[in-house]
Amino acid sequence: MRRHGKGPFKASLIAHATGPASQSQRTQIREFGAAALLWPPAARDDGTAVTGAVAEGGDEITWKGHAGSIFVIKDDTTSEIPFRTASEQDCSVAEATLSGDSVYALVECPSSPLRLVHAAAGAPPETIALPPLGALACVPTQIIARTPTDLWLRASCGGTTQQPEISAVFRESHAQPP
Numbered sequence: 001m002r003r004h005g006k007g008p009f010k011a012s013l014i015a016h017a018t019g020p021a022s023q024s025q026r027t028q029i030r031e032f033g034a035a036a037l038l039w040p041p042a043a044r045d046d047g048t049a050v051t052g053a054v055a056e057g058g059d060e061i062t063w064k065g066h067a068g069s070i071f072v073i074k075d076d077t078t079s080e081i082p083f084r085t086a087s088e089q090d091c092s093v094a095e096a097t098l099s100g101d102s103v104y105a106l107v108e109c110p111s112s113p114l115r116l117v118h119a120a121a122g123a124p125p126e127t128i129a130l131p132p133l134g135a136l137a138c139v140p141t142q143i144i145a146r147t148p149t150d151l152w153l154r155a156s157c158g159g160t161t162q163q164p165e166i167s168a169v170f171r172e173s174h175a176q177p178p
Helices: none
Strands: 028-031 035-039 069-074 078-082 092-099 102-109 112-119 126-128 138-147 150-157 166-171
Touching: 028 092, 035 092, 069 092, 069 102, 092 138, 092 150, 102 138, 112 138
Parallel strands: none
Antiparallel strands: 028 035, 035 069, 069 078, 092 102, 102 112, 112 126, 138 150, 150 166
């Protein structure tokens, strides 16, 4: 259920599961005024558990067939946008934000660093590479949309035994000196 302004609450059906195997329907939700984003916990689309992920009372069954999607909920519509490919079943969303009609998500996969993914209706998810900070490779750590066209990203750069970790902030479509 969500409400925009002083209007009535409106229901959106995202996942439908019944029975004791589906007692949990955990989600993450972010509100952006005219729209909200909703995504499931770590789960595979086939209804099996993700290795190492915490599951509570049937998350896998509840999100079967929809675990690789982020849902955009507006006043009268709900759209399902994939954030991973079929070969990335163990990947999940750590954080997501809405920027215009697109969704940007920080996607985590076992044994690999977080990555920034651009997801839009009708298009496959696209990994966005971060520019290096000088010679230092950068990994996203936080994503923030200040307005529908102003996307900011915090990253950690370096962090090896030869190079100390440096925090950086990137802003979409704004050239920055190193």
